[in-house]
Amino acid sequence: MNTIDVDVAVIGAGSAGLTAFRAAKSHGGRVLLIERGPHGTTCARVGCMPSKLLIAAADAAHAVADAAGFGVHAGPARIDGKEVMARVRAERDRFVGFVLDGIEQIAESDRITGSARFRGPQQLQIDDHTLINAARIVIATGSSAVMPPDLAGLGERVINNEQLFAWTDLPASVAVLGAGVIGLELGQALQRLGVRVALFGRGDKVGPLSDPEVIRSAVACMASELDLRLNNQRFEARCDGDGVLVRSVGKDGIERNEQFALVVSAVGRKPNLAGLHLEHSGLALDEHGVPLFDRDTMQCGSSTIFIAGDADDAQPLLHEAVDQGRIAGDNAGGYPVVRPGLRRTAIGVVFCDPQIAMIGLRFRDLAALRVAIGSVSFADQGRSRVMRQNRGVLRMYAELGSGLFLGAEMVGPRAEHIAHLLAWACQNRMTVSQMLDMPFYHPVIEEGVRTALRRLQDQIEKNLPDSIVHCGDCTPGM
Numbered sequence: 469m470n471t472i473d474v475d476v477a478v479i480g481a482g483s484a485g486l487t488a489f490r491a492a493k494s495h496g497g498r499v500l501l502i503e504r505g506p507h508g509t510t511c512a513r514v515g516c517m518p519s520k521l522l523i524a525a526a527d528a529a530h531a532v533a534d535a536a537g538f539g540v541h542a543g544p545a546r547i548d549g550k551e552v553m554a555r556v557r558a559e560r561d562r563f564v565g566f567v568l569d570g571i572e573q574i575a576e577s578d579r580i581t582g583s584a585r586f587r588g589p590q591q592l593q594i595d596d597h598t599l600i601n602a603a604r605i606v607i608a609t610g611s612s613a614v615m616p617p618d619l620a621g622l623g624e625r626v627i628n629n630e631q632l633f634a635w636t637d638l639p640a641s642v643a644v645l646g647a648g649v650i651g652l653e654l655g656q657a658l659q660r661l662g663v664r665v666a667l668f669g670r671g672d673k674v675g676p677l678s679d680p681e682v683i684r685s686a687v688a689c690m691a692s693e694l695d696l697r698l699n700n701q702r703f704e705a706r707c708d709g710d711g712v713l714v715r716s717v718g719k720d721g722i723e724r725n726e727q728f729a730l731v732v733s734a735v736g737r738k739p740n741l742a743g744l745h746l747e748h749s750g751l752a753l754d755e756h757g758v759p760l761f762d763r764d765t766m767q768c769g770s771s772t773i774f775i776a777g778d779a780d781d782a783q784p785l786l787h788e789a790v791d792q793g794r795i796a797g798d799n800a801g802g803y804p805v806v807r808p809g810l811r812r813t814a815i816g817v818v819f820c821d822p823q824i825a826m827i828g829l830r831f832r833d834l835a836a837l838r839v840a841i842g843s844v845s846f847a848d849q850g851r852s853r854v855m856r857q858n859r860g861v862l863r864m865y866a867e868l869g870s871g872l873f874l875g876a877e878m879v880g881p882r883a884e885h886i887a888h889l890l891a892w893a894c895q896n897r898m899t900v901s902q903m904l905d906m907p908f909y910h911p912v913i914e915e916g917v918r919t920a921l922r923r924l925q926d927q928i929e930k931n932l933p934d935s936i937v938h939c940g941d942c943t944p945g946m
């Protein structure tokens with residue numbers, strides 16, 4: 469067994485770990501990066517980038533199919549599954565290549581291959597070959613797709629994001645289990661690429677939305693083109709011929725038996741903590757086995773251990789992984805100085821069509837607050853109609869009294885851009901009235917945002933306390 473002494477050990481060379489490594493390194497001292505699997509990050513290899521590449525191909529197919537609505541007749545699209553997947557994989561490999569180039573630039577003595585586990589609060593063991601004494605440790609081990617145990621018997625006929633982007637051709641049909649972010653993005657993309665898709669959800673909502681009006685609109689949008697089976701009561705699958713026989717019981721109580729080529733499992737992800745032997749770390753864990761940590765410093769309790777990215781199970785998104793990695797690495801490198809890092813307004817986008825977005829406080833966070841809600845439907849919004857993208861709704865939330873903009877949920881056209889606009893306003897602590905003072909061009913989708921803002925402002929003014937509305941009454945001499 470080799471022994472290495474370092475100032476900081478970073479477990480995991482994903483987006484969070486790589487950022488933590490660089491931030492810790494900037495303080496001088498010896499920093500070691502530990503990776504057990506293939507380098508390249510989840511985002512580039514099997515996550516954000518290949519999924520968006522598949523969606524881009526689906527968008528192209530959809531544009532062809534939708535063109536007739538403008539009087540432009542392109543004829544039926546011929547979708548070549550082999551070409552689609554060849555582009556997805558080639559472009560994906562290009563993105564992975566950039567990450568690998570970055571890894572190559574890290575001195576070999578600063579990285580080690582193998583699976584890390586805790587032997588003590590400041591000691592790690594790598595497989596059976598190395599002991600690392602680390603004054604500080606950053607846990608950046610990411611997350612993995614959950615696989616429902618009763619589907620394990622399907623073997624290679626049940627897949628998740630790890631296998632999907634290795635396809636060399638598109639399958640004829642898939643049953644997608646889970647109507648969350650991945651189920652929606654991949655299910656709709658595959659459907660648009662000519663794959664027969666049935667999307668099974670166990671609840672009555674889609675994606676991570678919490679506002680009932682936005683959920684209703686999103687469900688209607690998705691169900692208009694997808695075979696969406698919400699409130700599904702039972703899902704069983706077994707190998708049958710060269711495919712899978714799925715037995716399901718829908719919300720109507722009716723049992724269906726259908727054949728699909730594959731099952732795509734998209735029922736959520738869980739942090740990669742199981743093999744870390746956290747019981748030797750001395751850390752306090754929550755009820756899910758995740759270390760308790762401070763979201764501003766990423767420090768676990770008062771220990772010398774920090775956590776970042778999907779591993780902490782807080783907001784499993786790429787920009788969060790990078791921000792958290794920077795804070796964790798900076799504090800691990802600069803210890804014992806531990807400072808709060810920059811935390812930004814929450815923003816989330818689901819790249820289905822129409823897109824779903826959440827900014828700042830969600831509807832589910834509003835219960836204890838006095839809020840006004842302003843909304844706009846995109847059904848008659850000018851530019852959205854021009855582009856035949858007039859579907860969805862935006863609901864915006866503001867604090868009564870102060871008029872402070874708090875957050876929004878939406879499904880609708882160009883939500884990824886509107887989400888940024890609103891997140892920037894939210895982080896700058898703008899009031900609704902200040903947002904209405906900003907310029908709006910014509911004709912743009914943002915005019916819909918202005919309509920929602922005007923309605924929000926009306927609500928705020930209607931709810932002004934009497935003491936403010938009638939303040940003239942208490943002026944001396946009146």
Ligand SMILES: Cc1cc2nc3c(=O)[nH]c(=O)nc-3n(C[C@H](O)[C@H](O)[C@H](O)COP(=O)(O)OP(=O)(O)OC[C@H]3O[C@@H](n4cnc5c(N)ncnc54)[C@H](O)[C@@H]3O)c2cc1C
Pocket residue numbers: 479480481482483484485502503504505506507509510511514515516517519582583584585608609610611629650740743744776777778779783784785786787789
């Ligand atoms: C299909 C899909 C699409 C997505 N799309 C988006 C999107 O559009 N936008 C967005 O913001 N987010 C998206 N995400 C989420 C985003 O990819 C993740 O939040 C992000 O990649 C997490 O980064 P990370 O560094 O925490 O984890 P990872 O990149 O997974 O890195 C963790 C690393 O730790 C290593 N590791 C684990 N345990 C050990 C151990 N014991 N010893 C040594 N090494 C270990 C792993 O091998 C891995 O390399 C998507 C995710 C998926 C699955």
Ligand SMILES: NC(=O)c1ccc[n+]([C@@H]2O[C@H](COP(=O)([O-])OP(=O)(O)OC[C@H]3O[C@@H](n4cnc5c(N)ncnc54)[C@H](O)[C@@H]3O)[C@@H](O)[C@H]2O)c1
Pocket residue numbers: 616645646647648649650651653668669670671675676703734735736737783784785816817818819
């Ligand atoms: N655009 C993006 O930013 C993006 C894209 C993809 C993934 N991600 C990240 O990856 C994470 C994981 O995505 P995900 O879609 O796997 O998880 P998710 O939590 O978004 O959705 C999982 C869904 O599966 C359902 N489910 C759970 N068990 C089920 C069962 N047995 N049968 C039917 N449905 C079941 C859940 O109710 C939920 O709706 C997301 O939370 C997100 O942070 C982000």
